[in-house]
Amino acid sequence: MQVTMLIKEYHILLPMSLEEYQVAQLYMIQVGTNGSESSGEGSGVEILANRPYSDGPGGSGQYTHKIYHVGSHIPSWFRALLPKAALQVEEESWKAYPYTRTRCSMAGGGTGKLRNIGSSVQGPTPLPLLCGSVGNTIDIVRDPISPNEYKVEEDPKLYRSxxxxRGPLGDDWLEGAMASGPLMCAYKLCKVEFRYWGMQSKIEQFIHDVMLRAHRQAWCWQDEWTELTMEDIRQLEEETARMLAQKMQGQWRGPRAGSSVLH
Incomplete structure (x- = not known):
């Protein structure tokens, strides 16, 4: 079996501050963990650990260890290649904001690493490269999204907070943000090792689509997270862990994460 390594760097521009992005990103993780990622036959998330660390990647931060039972939440073309055992994904993440390091492994399907460095960009500052290849910039407004993933309420061209x-955002939003701010860029370096020949282009498109959708949501859900503090986020993480434990035992059915937990 041939093993292929994909190394790809992404730049994701957002009209928000780095501090806002921290809250938005952590809130989105909880919503995803407690929402669509955990629905459907054979799906669910187990949170094995969620604790602070003081001597690890990025220095001090928060460590999480999760098992995703992904069920039908992966593309059919990918699922067809995988044994049934591969529908379980193990994720370890070290978040020392703005540095994040995530390692995922899928039984029989390969491994992946994502390094996320969120940096503030103001004005016409060149985007640095983390690796030798040219980065791929993701624009939450102008990049096309597949029709089956499109939602009116998650369209930055239509959304107003x-x-x-803030909002809606026009095609020229970047020029305005560079002139008056706020503006930030998340730099994500992905390393994916997969054991099936001829999958690189599909994997690249899959990663791009996932990041585009998640960051469109981060912007368009800002009314849900804009007033949250880091203390609120930690409370939400604890509530999510408890709900997921109940759900995995078939005891809990609930709304989107956070709807009844905070504010």
Whole structure:
């Protein structure tokens, strides 16, 4: 079996501050863990660990260890290649904001690493490269999204925040953000090792689509996270872990994460 390594760098531009992105990113993780990622036959998430660390990747931060039972939440073309055992994904993540390191492994399907460095960018600052290849910039407004993933309420061209008054974003949003801010860029370096020949282009597109969708949601769900503090986020993480434990035992059915937990 041939083993292939894909190394790809992504730049994701967002009209928010680095501090806002920290809360948005952690909130989105909880919503994803407690929402669509945990629905459907054979699906669910087990949180094995969620604790602070003081001597690890990035220095001090928060360590999480999860098992994803992904069920039908992977593309059919990918699922067809995998043995049934591969529908379980183990994830370890070290978050020392703005540095994040994540390792995922899928039984029989390969491994992947994601290094995420969120950096503030103001004005016409060149985007640095983390690796030798040219990065791939993701634009949450102008990049096309597949019709089956499109939602009107998650379209930055239509969304306006009731709490912050920001939006909607036009095609020229980047020029305006560079002139008056805020503007940040998340740098994500992905290393994926997979054991099936001829999959690189599909894997690249899959990663791009996942990141595009997640960051469109981060912007368009800002009324849900804009008033949250890091203390709120930790409380939400604890509530999510408890709900997921109950759900995996078939005891809990609930709404989207956070709807009844905070504020």
């Amino acid at each position: 009731a709490k912050t008054g």
